[in-house]
Amino acid sequence: MSNSLGNYANHISTLGHVDRVDFGDRTAILVQVKQFSPGLDTQDTVISPVRGGKCEAQSRLEPLKPEAYGSTRNHLDGAVTGLSPFIRHGVVNSSDVRDRALDVSTPKQAEKFIQQLAWRAYWQQFYRKWPDLIWQDIEPYKTGFEPYDYADDLPEDIAMGETGVACIDQFIAELLETGHIHNHARLYIAAYVCHWRRVKWQAGARWFLAHLLDGDLASNNLSWQWVASTFSHKPYFFNLENVEKFTGETIDTRMKTNGPLAGTYDALYARLFPNLEPRS
Amino acid sequence: MSLIWIHEDAITLDHPVMDAAGSHAEPIFIWDTDRHDTLGYSLKRRMFIYECALDLNIPIYANNPYTVLTALSKGRAIYAANSPDPHIKDILSDLNESYDVVIIEAPSLTQVPDDTETGRFFRFWNKAKKTALVHSREQAVHGRDPQETDVKDKLSS
Incomplete structure (x- = not known):
C-alpha cells in the first residue's frame, strides 16, 4: 500500500494508492492482499486455484457447450462452465455469456443454460425491489418448525x-x-x-x-x-x-x-x- | 475528464460506463477492506477480487470509496455501473449530494417489467425468456441499447 510508499505525491499516498505488482506474481499479490486485510483471521491462509481476470473468464467462455450443459448440468462432473465468479463480479456480463451460447447453439439447445443465467437475474430483480429483506425470512418455514x-x-x-x-x-x-x-x-x-x-x-x-x-x-x-x-x-x-x-x-x-x-x-x-x- | 468508479459488481473496462464517461475519463478501482470485513470474506475471495482488479491495469486505492472519490473528483463527474448492492448505492447517493453522479446500466439478460411478480422463478422465466433467448445483436435492431438512467431512480430502487 502506498500509505507507506514514497513514490507518490502525499495527497495520493494518503488516499491509499496501491503500488502495482506483476499480475503473474501470485506471491506478491498475496502479500498485498494480506496487507490490505489486517482484520483477516491469521488462520485463513487458503487461496483458490481459480485466478481472477478477464483471460481466465474468456478461457471458460470459449469452450462453452450449452447443449451438453443442459443434459449434464446436475452431475458434478457435468459440462458446467465455472463462469459464475466472473459473472458475479462483472468481469463478464451475463448477456455476453448468453450471446456466446447463442453463437454456438440454437435457442432451443441453449435454453437450459440461459435459464440458469436467468436465475441470477431473478434473484437480482428481487434484491433490487426488496433489499431490506435479504437477511429476513421472506415466508414462513414449511417444515413444520418455527x-x-x-x-x-x-x-x-x-x-x-x-x-x-x-x-x-x-x-x-x-x-x-x-x-x-x-x-x-x-x-x-x-x-x-x-x-x-x-x-x-x-x-x-x-x-x-x-x-x-x-x-x-x-x-x-x-x-x-x-x-x-x-x-x-x-x-x-x-x-x-x-x-x-x-x-x-x-x-x-x-x-x-x-x-x-x-x-x-x-x-x-x-x-x-x-x-x-x-x-x- | 470524468472519474469512473470501477466497483466490485462490475470489475471490467468492457462496460457501457466507459463509453458514457468518454475516452479521457479516468477509471479507478477502490479496495474496500471494511466492506470485506463486514461480509466476512475469506482470503481466497479477497484474492480473487484483487486479481480481477489488478488485471485491468488501472489505479487501485485501498481506502473508503467515498473518501477516495470525493478526494479525486475535484468537480469532475463520477460515473459508475449500476448495482443492486445497497452499500454501493448508499455511497453513490451520498456522492450525489455534492457531485455530478452518472449511473450506467449494463446490457441486461432479460427485459422484464419491474412490476413482474417475483414470488416464484418460473413465473418470472415465462416473461423473461422472450428476451433472454434472443441474441443482443438482434435485440439492438429493435432499439434496446444500454442507457444512462435517472440517478434518483437508480439510487432509490
Missing part, C-alpha cells in the same frame, strides 16, 4: 467439514479449499445444514458468502431460502441415492459413512419433518 426451532449459529463441525457424513465433508472441503463448488453440492450442503442439523439458513448463507468466489447477497441468500422453504413451496431435501446418482467415483457415497442421508424419500421426510403430514 424459526426459533433452528440454531442461530453454524456448528463448528460443519464450518470445519468434520460432520462425519462423508460426502458432505468432501463437499465442504472443496468449498474451503477452492471457493467454488457445483450447484448441486451447494444444495446438498444447504439442505443438510437446514434440515438435518436444523440451523437457520442465515448462518449457512453467511458462511457460504465468506468462501464462495461467486457469492453475492441476492443469489446466495435467496437460494438458501429456497432450500429452507422460506422462499419456496416446500423444503428441498435429498437422499444418499440421489447423491450417488449425480456424483462421480471421487465422492464417498457408501451407506456406512453417510448413514444420516440413507433412506427413501418418504422415510427421510418423516424423520426430518415429523410435524408435517406424511408424504402421499
Whole structure:
C-alpha cells in the first residue's frame, strides 16, 4: 500500500494508492492482499486455484457447450462452465455469456443454460425491489418448525467439514479449499445444514458468502431460502441415492459413512419433518 | 475528464460506463477492506477480487470509496455501473449530494417489467425468456441499447 510508499505525491499516498505488482506474481499479490486485510483471521491462509481476470473468464467462455450443459448440468462432473465468479463480479456480463451460447447453439439447445443465467437475474430483480429483506425470512418455514426451532449459529463441525457424513465433508472441503463448488453440492450442503442439523439458513448463507468466489447477497441468500422453504413451496431435501446418482467415483457415497442421508424419500421426510403430514 | 468508479459488481473496462464517461475519463478501482470485513470474506475471495482488479491495469486505492472519490473528483463527474448492492448505492447517493453522479446500466439478460411478480422463478422465466433467448445483436435492431438512467431512480430502487 502506498500509505507507506514514497513514490507518490502525499495527497495520493494518503488516499491509499496501491503500488502495482506483476499480475503473474501470485506471491506478491498475496502479500498485498494480506496487507490490505489486517482484520483477516491469521488462520485463513487458503487461496483458490481459480485466478481472477478477464483471460481466465474468456478461457471458460470459449469452450462453452450449452447443449451438453443442459443434459449434464446436475452431475458434478457435468459440462458446467465455472463462469459464475466472473459473472458475479462483472468481469463478464451475463448477456455476453448468453450471446456466446447463442453463437454456438440454437435457442432451443441453449435454453437450459440461459435459464440458469436467468436465475441470477431473478434473484437480482428481487434484491433490487426488496433489499431490506435479504437477511429476513421472506415466508414462513414449511417444515413444520418455527424459526426459533433452528440454531442461530453454524456448528463448528460443519464450518470445519468434520460432520462425519462423508460426502458432505468432501463437499465442504472443496468449498474451503477452492471457493467454488457445483450447484448441486451447494444444495446438498444447504439442505443438510437446514434440515438435518436444523440451523437457520442465515448462518449457512453467511458462511457460504465468506468462501464462495461467486457469492453475492441476492443469489446466495435467496437460494438458501429456497432450500429452507422460506422462499419456496416446500423444503428441498435429498437422499444418499440421489447423491450417488449425480456424483462421480471421487465422492464417498457408501451407506456406512453417510448413514444420516440413507433412506427413501418418504422415510427421510418423516424423520426430518415429523410435524408435517406424511408424504402421499 | 470524468472519474469512473470501477466497483466490485462490475470489475471490467468492457462496460457501457466507459463509453458514457468518454475516452479521457479516468477509471479507478477502490479496495474496500471494511466492506470485506463486514461480509466476512475469506482470503481466497479477497484474492480473487484483487486479481480481477489488478488485471485491468488501472489505479487501485485501498481506502473508503467515498473518501477516495470525493478526494479525486475535484468537480469532475463520477460515473459508475449500476448495482443492486445497497452499500454501493448508499455511497453513490451520498456522492450525489455534492457531485455530478452518472449511473450506467449494463446490457441486461432479460427485459422484464419491474412490476413482474417475483414470488416464484418460473413465473418470472415465462416473461423473461422472450428476451433472454434472443441474441443482443438482434435485440439492438429493435432499439434496446444500454442507457444512462435517472440517478434518483437508480439510487432509490
